[in-house]
Amino acid sequence: MDPSYFTQVGKSLVSTLLADIGVQVIGWSISTFLQTEKFYDLAGSISFILCTFVSLYKPWEENTIWADSRSMTTLLRSIHPRQIIASGTTVVWAVYLGSFLFSRALKHGDKRFDKIKKVPGRFLVYWVVQGIWVALTALPVYISNSIPASVHPDLGLQDYIGIVLWGSGFAFEVIANYQKQKWRKEIGRDYKRSFISSGLWSLSRHPNYFGECLLWFGSYLFCSSAFYAALESPNLIMSHWMSRLAVFSPMFVTILITRVSGIPLLERENDRRLKDVVAYWKYKKATSMFVPTLPRQNVE
Template identity: 25%
Template sequence: MALKNALIALMAPLPSIFFYISFLNHYQNDQHLLSPLWNWCYRHPLILANTIFFLNIDVGFWLISLLQSSNWMIDLYWTVIPVLLAHYFASHPDGEYNMWRSAVVVGLTWVWAVRLTHNYLRREKWQWGAREDWRFTDMAQQHGQNWWWVSFFGVYLIQQVFLFGVCIPLYIVHTVNKPVNIWDVVASIVCICGIIYAYIADTQLYTFVTKNEKLKEEGKALVPNLNKGLWYYSRHPNYFGEQLWWWGLAIFGWSLGGTWVFIGALINTLCLAYVTTLVEKRMLKQEYRVESYKMYQKTTSIWVPWFKSSPIQVFKDKDC
């Protein structure tokens, strides 16, 4: 099954890739049978990207999910689509941009994607499509027989809104040709800090979960709460690191005149805030960790690494 899912995941974006390559090869040929289509694709790069996303991801991935009774693939492609968009905007013939800035942004996007993909596969024990996001599973139970069509809007179409919202800076970077400035340095530092911070937090979480799985196999008591490392300073440092990445990317777009570009990062942050409430409710449903986690909530910031109570009190409670 894992090999089958890996092949599906690798083949899923091929229609979009083949179509775009055809466009690049023929858009200058006015005698081509599809020249009106190629001309339209040339004049509307952002609309084209959204159209391709809608047909290949929203519709295509949704149909695959109905056949497999699982929405696992959209999680994996959250890490892939930004890379595809970065190369799409960079290679579109209507693009005009600073080569150095483009190289930095595309390179950083690759580093971010590799880090997140590694974390996804590590968390799934290197199995492709072993399970879907627990939030989708809960939603399926809530909607029952209507889930087959609700999932199109609640899993796929909404992802297009979020992903294009946070990836708009990639478009701006490749449509504005200005010299590299200090804000590019600031944006790069924020992005790099976000990637490193999230990697450390996710690695600490992975180590904690792996240790608890081993204790469970041995029939021993589980450790109720992770409150060491970066998790000592905030309850969701991995989410904080991820937000640093998206806000850093937004700075790239803002520095080039995209004054509204932070809207995507803000919407994503608000969405993640809602997801955080769901995660914490889920934590409190596990009886063995209820009391420990309630204390953790009282003494530790939810995202940003600062102390909600005095350092002395946190020091006293850190091993609870």
Template identity: 25%
Template sequence: MSSRTSSVDGTSLRRVVGASAAVVAAVQAGTAVVALRRGRRDYADAAWGPGLAAVAVTSAALGSGDPWRRWALAGVTTAWAVRLERLMLGRVHGTDEEDERYTEFLDGDGTAAVVAKVFVTQGLAQLAVSAPLQLAAASTLPRTPRRWLFPAGMAVMVAGAVVEAAADRQKARFMERDRDERPDVLDTGLWGLSRHPNYLGDSVVWDGAWVAAAASAPGAWTFPAPVAMSYFLVFATGAKRTERRMEDRPAYRDYQRRVPFFLPLPRRSGGSAQAGDEG
């Protein structure tokens, strides 16, 4: 196919999008049933990774695009999701209490409102974020230097996943320390470069997926997907919520003055070197 014509197989793309929507609907419906029965609406957190992995694998299996790219994207996405799922399951099974974020957000809501605000919304977010995976699965790679965006994007995905995993592990080790011996905040390792390195790594994973998809020209038009993911991680469910919960602690306010919010910009001087973000 000429690089000047569309590299997307329309029939394949419709098949991938339709199947992805069905898979996401099934994941969210199943999670909603269990969550509502047990009164734990925060089980929705445990459906995020599996839903995206399901879309990646479904897209790879049903797409007609470059097989190396669609299966590489599926593989890295699944590996990312498996690690995240282990973390999420540990959190939801580690307590009998629902995450206060859900309790506050859904206060007074009935079943229909909960399903719409949590599970339908999350399903739509999964389909939006995974748009680069779906389009890449139905697209060929060009015979131009642009094709090198595919390996470059995969490298970015892996780097982001490594940063996210390392940050989560550093936080876990911090939380495992005796409370009497544990500093007020974690500002060592990756947490000394960014106040939210786990969310930063997660964001980079999906930036990489977009870069890999953009190796085919139409894939570049899915740029709202990584933008949406970064918005979710910073404003909707992640970093900003943590900041609001922690900012009443003097040690954390000092941490805010010394360490950049998200991107690892040069470290600021001043303040005492106490130690991390528990969010």
């Protein structure tokens, strides 16, 4: 077998992947027994949080907190600022999204699972897909956390740009979701014949998804600074194929949202629900689908 699979990062990623699989199996088992979809998104967020912490576990380091838990100084010495930022932002995002989606699931359920939640085999497919999503989306974070703190370079311009992008994306996602929640509460029963076109939703038909993609590009940017240092290290810390796979992470999120499960499903649902609403079609023609831009004028 290729020795690159036995690098320090490779061994750490195996543990991270097992944690991800474990959460999905447990979540699927409980949800299948109860025939409910309400824990699906919550389990996804728990997976992100657990995998983030598992990826910090480096048993080969003598001074790691896991080997010597006598003081907070030991903890700080074993984690680089980049790892703290990468882990902290991932956990903050996971807690926010998990609580938001879980609350929504409790109130409204999820129509995607109406038929399949009673068919264990088909239901399992969705949990497998979620496991892949968790593994690939935050892969740059897991890899960065798996690299010894001593190998990480100091924070630089690339890291700060990444932090700004992440913060901007997270703000976009949170504000857009808040605006839509507020609109839906105000519109009440007229929801099925109405649509939101104010605030960030006047700049993009899916500003929350734009923010989601932007923050993961930012996350990759400040995590990847450590990849170059690890690849140049004389020790076998990580292999080139891992760094190449990490590049795919933000691209995977963007393709998934814009081409597969996010925007296409909502666009079809809105087109069906609002097919007789002239104002909706004018809004759709004048407003960017994804990247926020000023609305086009004089659209008929």
